Amino acid sequence: MTTDTVGRFERELEALEVGFTRVRAADASDAIETALEEPAVGVSLPFDGVSLPDSVRRAPTAGDLVDARTGVTPATFAIAEYGSVAIESRAAGDEPVSLYPERHVAVVAESDVVPDLSAGFDRLVPAFEDGEDSLVFATGRSATADMGGLVHGVHGPGEVHVIVLEDR
Amino acid sequence: MASNRQSNPSQREKAARIRHLMETEGDAIYAHASASNLRRTQTYAETDGIEALRTETRAIKEDAIERLPSLLETVREAVEENGGTVYLADDAADANAYIAEVVENATGGDGDGTDATGASDTPSVVKSKSMTTEEIDLNDALEREEIDVTETDLGEWVIQLADDTPSHIVGPAMHVSREEIADLLREEFDTDDPFDTPEALTRFARDKLGERIREADVGITGANFIAADTGTITLITNEGNARKTAVTPDTHVAVAGVEKIIPSIRDVEPFVDLIAKSATGQPISQYVTMLSPPTDSPTIDFDRPDEPIAGGGDRTDGESSDQTVGDDGGASDSDRDFHLVLLDNGRMEMREDDQLRETLYCIRCGACSNSCENFQSVGGHGFGGETYSGGIATGWEAGVHGQDAAAEFNDLCTGCTRCVDACPVKIDIPWINTVVRDRVNRDEASEPYDFLVDGLTPDAESGGIDLGKRFFGNIGTAAKLASATAPVSNWLSQADPVRAGLERTLGIDRRRDLPTFQRESLVDWFERRGGPETSRRRAQRANESGAGAALDREAVLYPDVYTNYVDTDRGKAAVRTLEALGIPVRVPALPESGRAPLSQGMVATADRQASELYAAVAEDLDAGRDLVVVEPSDLAAFKREYERLLPDRSAGRLAENSYEICEYVYGLLENGADAGVLRTGSGDDPVAYHSHCQQRTLDLEAPTTALLEQCGYAPRTTNAECCGMAGSFGYKQEYYELSMDVGDRLAGEVDGAERVLASGTSCGDQLETLLERSVPHPIELLAPR
Ligand code: SF4
Numbered sequence: 001m002t003t004d005t006v007g008r009f010e011r012e013l014e015a016l017e018v019g020f021t022r023v024r025a026a027d028a029s030d031a032i033e034t035a036l037e038e039p040a041v042g043v044s045l046p047f048d049g050v051s052l053p054d055s056v057r058r059a060p061t062a063g064d065l066v067d068a069r070t071g072v073t074p075a076t077f078a079i080a081e082y083g084s085v086a087i088e089s090r091a092a093g094d095e096p097v098s099l100y101p102e103r104h105v106a107v108v109a110e111s112d113v114v115p116d117l118s119a120g121f122d123r124l125v126p127a128f129e130d131g132e133d134s135l136v137f138a139t140g141r142s143a144t145a146d147m148g149g150l151v152h153g154v155h156g157p158g159e160v161h162v163i164v165l166e167d168r
Numbered sequence: 169m170a171s172n173r174q175s176n177p178s179q180r181e182k183a184a185r186i187r188h189l190m191e192t193e194g195d196a197i198y199a200h201a202s203a204s205n206l207r208r209t210q211t212y213a214e215t216d217g218i219e220a221l222r223t224e225t226r227a228i229k230e231d232a233i234e235r236l237p238s239l240l241e242t243v244r245e246a247v248e249e250n251g252g253t254v255y256l257a258d259d260a261a262d263a264n265a266y267i268a269e270v271v272e273n274a275t276g277g278d279g280d281g282t283d284a285t286g287a288s289d290t291p292s293v294v295k296s297k298s299m300t301t302e303e304i305d306l307n308d309a310l311e312r313e314e315i316d317v318t319e320t321d322l323g324e325w326v327i328q329l330a331d332d333t334p335s336h337i338v339g340p341a342m343h344v345s346r347e348e349i350a351d352l353l354r355e356e357f358d359t360d361d362p363f364d365t366p367e368a369l370t371r372f373a374r375d376k377l378g379e380r381i382r383e384a385d386v387g388i389t390g391a392n393f394i395a396a397d398t399g400t401i402t403l404i405t406n407e408g409n410a411r412k413t414a415v416t417p418d419t420h421v422a423v424a425g426v427e428k429i430i431p432s433i434r435d436v437e438p439f440v441d442l443i444a445k446s447a448t449g450q451p452i453s454q455y456v457t458m459l460s461p462p463t464d465s466p467t468i469d470f471d472r473p474d475e476p477i478a479g480g481g482d483r484t485d486g487e488s489s490d491q492t493v494g495d496d497g498g499a500s501d502s503d504r505d506f507h508l509v510l511l512d513n514g515r516m517e518m519r520e521d522d523q524l525r526e527t528l529y530c531i532r533c534g535a536c537s538n539s540c541e542n543f544q545s546v547g548g549h550g551f552g553g554e555t556y557s558g559g560i561a562t563g564w565e566a567g568v569h570g571q572d573a574a575a576e577f578n579d580l581c582t583g584c585t586r587c588v589d590a591c592p593v594k595i596d597i598p599w600i601n602t603v604v605r606d607r608v609n610r611d612e613a614s615e616p617y618d619f620l621v622d623g624l625t626p627d628a629e630s631g632g633i634d635l636g637k638r639f640f641g642n643i644g645t646a647a648k649l650a651s652a653t654a655p656v657s658n659w660l661s662q663a664d665p666v667r668a669g670l671e672r673t674l675g676i677d678r679r680r681d682l683p684t685f686q687r688e689s690l691v692d693w694f695e696r697r698g699g700p701e702t703s704r705r706r707a708q709r710a711n712e713s714g715a716g717a718a719l720d721r722e723a724v725l726y727p728d729v730y731t732n733y734v735d736t737d738r739g740k741a742a743v744r745t746l747e748a749l750g751i752p753v754r755v756p757a758l759p760e761s762g763r764a765p766l767s768q769g770m771v772a773t774a775d776r777q778a779s780e781l782y783a784a785v786a787e788d789l790d791a792g793r794d795l796v797v798v799e800p801s802d803l804a805a806f807k808r809e810y811e812r813l814l815p816d817r818s819a820g821r822l823a824e825n826s827y828e829i830c831e832y833v834y835g836l837l838e839n840g841a842d843a844g845v846l847r848t849g850s851g852d853d854p855v856a857y858h859s860h861c862q863q864r865t866l867d868l869e870a871p872t873t874a875l876l877e878q879c880g881y882a883p884r885t886t887n888a889e890c891c892g893m894a895g896s897f898g899y900k901q902e903y904y905e906l907s908m909d910v911g912d913r914l915a916g917e918v919d920g921a922e923r924v925l926a927s928g929t930s931c932g933d934q935l936e937t938l939l940e941r942s943v944p945h946p947i948e949l950l951a952p953r
Contacts (some may be wrong), residue, residue, distance in 0.1 A: 091464040134458065147349060151370040
């Protein structure tokens with residue numbers, strides 16, 4: 001996508017108080033390492049040449065999930081206009097890994113950052129028509145205003161960091 | 169004293185109940201609802217294409233409800249093909265019985281519910297927020313079956329612990345303060361934690377609820393939208409609880425009204441784009457989950473902490489770009505069980521009802537509540553029925569719980585129409601309220617004192633309507649009589665025994681100042697000064713002097729009831745202004761607009777008045793004359809409600825040729841008339857201006873402010889959506905204090921201003937009472953003397 005789109009995405013994330021790093025695939029592992037707080041769990045990253053740092057527990061158990069401070073997942077795509085990342089519910093556990101730990105690190109290919117919601121649906125609709133069964137647009141941090149003031153980190157993560165792979 | 173028997177007890181009880189709610193819940197509700205309303209307004213203003221988006225969602229809903237029977241079939245096929253089950257429930261009992269059975273089966277039927285020792289524990293359910301499950305009282309029904317239910321939305325959880333009911337469609341615990349929540353949790357969990365910050369409360373709630381979610385046998389959610397073609401449900405939350413509820417337990421039940429079905433997954437987009445904007449003013453909600461369950465996401469058994477969550481194990485990452493989605497093993501598919509419970513409960517009948525059908529387009533965003541001044545004062549416990557709250561609650565309650573459920577609170581809708589601009593799917597919420605009020609009126613038994621207003625009420629209503637409503641619905645006749653007998657009628661109406669009588673019989677609160685009727689009506693004044701001939705000469709002089717717009721136009725000034733009999737000054741100011749700008753004027757006696765009976769739910773009377781009015785002006789319209797209106801509520805009748813009362817052609821013709829006075833004058837200046845002949849300011853003379861609620865909905869606030877600016881004033885407009893007076897509302901004994909509460913907020917906004925202007929009669933009266941000074945119509949400020 002154009003730098004403009006990524007720029008827009010970055011600005012939106014900043015407004016949402018979500019961390020942002022743009023790196024080459026070769027440096028992604030280090031960037032993830034920097035962005036996470038241990039203990040961390042993760043699911044496989046489907047990007048050529050990108051792997052989870054060793055400190056991230058793969059194939060986590062239910063116990064790992066409860067104890068984890070950070071969850072690392074890929075995002076299928078991202079929507080610049082709203083600063084949203086699209087998380088698929090793969091059998092590997094992307095949904096719980098992105099949801100249970102207090103901190104979520106999402107990794108997305110720059111070519112998958114789409115400008116707006118409409119472009120996001122252009123990706124989503126054919127996928128669902130083809131049998132895709134779950135996608136979450138996650139925007140910013142879990143929040144509530146039900147307890148007498150705005151608080152982040154309720155049932156979902158209170159901290160989010162997005163890593164954009166500039167050459168993917 | 170006999171006069172101590174002031175009024176009928178139900179009105180006093182109602183007044184007391186409203187007072188109590190304003191005292192106990194009003195502050196919290198106001199803080200939240202008004203803040204959401206302001207954010208919603210700003211977000212709408214900042215969103216390009218918001219109107220197109222609203223039109224699009226509206227069209228999708230119209231189409232979906234039209235095609236609902238066939239979409240029900242489509243969605244059933246799609247969900248079944250995905251591996252889920254669809255259950256169409258006729259009513260609450262049917263839905264509850266089905267869900268209870270699903271829960272029993274989920275706990276007893278497979279290994280997961282019974283633990284390793286074989287002891288079968290109480291089935292447990294976690295829920296994310298769903299108004300539909302409130303509608304069917306699902307929690308009570310499940311608890312009767314000894315099933316544990318825990319709400320996971322923090323606000324809903326608070327309500328559950330407090331054994332309270334939601335006060336708002338979106339923010340169920342909006343009426344509860346932080347301190348009250350802290351007290352509640354301390355008592356409920358027997359702790360002395362001070363809970364002195366929202367963070368502390370949230371952390372505690374998260375931990376407690378996290379446990380419940382991990383242990384639950386079944387997760388129950390609502391569904392914001394259901395795409396028929398793919399069987400995909402959309403869940404929208406900010407907390408993330410719906411995500412957890414849907415995917416953590418292996419059985420997921422989604423409960424939704426049948427009206428949530430939209431044709432296709434593509435149609436979900438504009439709703440996702442719109443719902444957060446209208447609900448809270450956020451661009452998009454934190455979590456928008458679209459899922460066609462059962463999903464591939466692994467179920468997680470927290471009782472077996474050492475087992476990998478992905479049964480088949482995860483792949484090594486790295487170069488695995490060929491990873492496919494959806495079928496990469498795992499124990500997930502077979503474990504998951506999904507039930508979509510679609511609720512009828514009156515909806516299919518609403519669909520057949522030409523007036524209530526629109527209610528089914530509602531996406532339950534709460535914007536109508538937030539934009540409503542009465543709601544901001546009393547919240548959903550006052551302005552709401554058994555389940556739903558706010559303006560649209562009238563439609564929902566009448567449809568799903570029956571008309572009586574709506575009758576209780578329906579009068580709190582004053583028809584101000586501010587919700588019309590707020591509603592993402594453009595539902596005419598005030599009209600639904602008018603229609604249901606009309607139906608309620610017709611069902612009510614006849615009361616005594618009918619003889620008293622019979623002579624004053626040449627309406628088209630069958631007997632039995634509340635006397636006060638009949639009186640206000642026929643206000644034009646009463647005003648004519650009062651004017652004819654002024655000043656005696658004015659002296660009389662100040663007398664204590666008369667006020668006591670008015671309170672007892674018509675429910676007119678004795679604390680409210682009554683209007684002072686003019687002996688000479690505007691129409692009579694106009695005739696006395698020479699009628700249309702004189703006006704033509706004056707306009708001609710203006711044109712000759714170059715001050716006029718030199719347009720070949722002629723205006724009929726509509727003498728609405730108040731301008732004609734009470735506030736004749738603003739009518740005279742309008743006539744003088746138009747003439748000074750070169751426009752000859754006529755002020756014929758014209759029928760009432762129908763606004764007064766509409767506000768009382770007397771649709772038949774309004775319908776008759778609309779026909780009479782149209783007949784009376786048809787010739788003027790044919791002659792190319794413009795109908796210029798001072799009172800915004802009458803103009804709103806011509807432009808909005810007449811669409812429903814007159815044939816399209818007539819309504820269109822009248823609407824096209826009717827103008828608000830300041831809009832018209834502004835147009836004259838734009839066409840070359842000389843503002844210099846008006847009483848202009850120095851360039852930046854500050855004025856506080858409260859535009860009328862219905863005028864705003866017609867997008868006619870801007871022309872008045874533009875006119876004021878062009879004439880050398882610096883207008884500052886108000887945020888309050890309405891003055892609280894709303895025609896007759898503020899006169900009524902049961903609503904007087906509420907009306908003053910709303911009015912106080914408006915008065916607070918303009919209090920310090922040197923000059924305060926208002927376009928509506930009611931707004932002016934209300935502000936004059938509260939500020940104790942004169943609050944003229946803008947045209948009175950500008951008119952040449
Ligand atoms: S009627 Fe409109 S504004 Fe009110 S809750 Fe429904 S969709 Fe929202």
